[in-house]
Amino acid sequence: MARWKRSSDGLPRRAFLKQGVALLGAGGLGAASVAGAEAAGPPDSPPWMKSPGAGMSEYGSPAKHEAHVKRTAIASRPGTTGSGASRTPLEALDGMITPSGLHFERHHSGVPDIDPSQHCLLIHGMVRRPLLFTVEALMRYPRVSRIHFLECAGNSGVMYNPSPPNLTAGQTHGLVSCSEWTGVPLRLLLEEADADPNAPWILAEGADAAAMSRSVPMAKAMDDALLALFQNGERLRPENGYPVRLFLPGYEGNMNVKWLRRIKVSSTPTMTKDETSRYTDLQGDGKALMFTYPMEVKSLITRPSPGIGLSGPGLYEISGIAWSGNGSIARVEVSTDGGKTWGAAARATPVLPRAITLFRMPWKWDGRPTVLKSRATDDTGAVQQERDRFIAEHGANAIFHYNAIHAWAVQANGEVKHVYA
């Protein structure tokens, strides 16, 4: 298989070149005396085999050579440090689970420093028994675990721009991550409070400095809503809502209220700032869609992508991620000719509802410029459409819920650029 060429920071590329030269040396093809010493290939053993390695650690970290894999495109509002977003470096990862430390962030007034012994959850409103739950109490309730993606409604919003942003996969699409979430079904607590069965809404409010709040349909709250306490096996990270967050599988990220402190059962939506002035999708005709909850079917090729180019003709594996807030990924198709023809990519198992599904397809690059695309279909039959059609339908000012087909141009030199094609 041909070699990937990472050009974003130079480091991985140098490593690859060294390794490549070392392999050449091993094959007896000259230049071995120069390269061999540097790369510690056979017949010599590498230095880390000649003395004992480091000891144990209380909490592990990524390899130091992977220190460049970080959340990206971190931006905050003027005059603030904690109101903004950071993005998952999708192109550097390969797996359905996002490492917790690389899960995207979106905060509206920073990450609160919450002492769990001082935090509690109030359930009130149209309930017969208003109740207060300590975190310690919540930890005693029956739990369930589920693997689900979480995606900010504004993910890929830069794709509404009139020209391609020419950013990395993570910088454009990195407001999606996927974790195993473990916690208490919200239904159990609503039942304990004896919530009015005819109340159609709840309000969820966080304990951050914005007291971020969203209305959620009672039907969702009673269906699969979770009070998440654990993420990927450990307690929630502060930036993901420690000690407890609301998790609504498939629904836009903003509704998954972090640092959850209050649930009010109500007869109407509260019409909070974040469900009126934000997270409503302004269409081309000046009307705005409100309560667009599930994140629509979407996919993205993460390899190759900008910064992870090709190093000459040969066989490569195209791979990427697909997800849908409405169900499971039924099919991912990949085009290597700009959308003229499509072939089915293999979906990696497990394929779970409302979770990231990996896809892979081998591809022999002939060295000529072309355009790569992926197109996902979910099990409701919804399929991604081309960007020009999507924009024609929704206008270019919706900011949120962008889910059109993404195109990468492979240039003759193997570099990958974002294009509208």
Added chain:
Amino acid sequence: MSTRDLAWVLVSLVVGGCAGTTTVETPNLGQPVTAAQIAGWDISVPPDGVGLPPGRGTAAQGAPVYEAKCQACHGTKGAGQPNDRLVGGHGTLASQAPVRTVGSYWPYATTVFDYVRRAMPYQQPQSLTDNEVYAVVAYLLQLNGIIGETDEMNAQTLPKVKMPNRDNFILAYPTKPPAR
């Protein structure tokens, strides 16, 4: 009877202590809470205005509050910069460059009260008095030409304010959103 109604019958049976349901048993650790405790936390205000506190304010009273607490981030008279513009933009929503402000976009005046009270000013949320919040909201509504300079905003008048863009939102829930 719908499936959901049926589910609630099952729930009430469990609450009533009947055996034989499939509902998960829980430790019942929720603690009773008083009305006074709830009142301290219940800061949300829906469009019907239920939950609005006593107090009042006019645009004239709100101007100095705005200048002292809001202007550094939102500009003179809500013109924006460095942060969100709050005033103007009327008639721009269907254009190439829509300007979404309190006046041009926000559908409910109660939302302005709710948000300012819970989250503003950014560096000192929940520091304004209820009178100050009413006054600042009145000032923003007046700058947007929605109310007059001497119109008093209070728990009765605020929910009655009709925002200009109120009828331009299409509910995607509970109806199915357009295919994408």
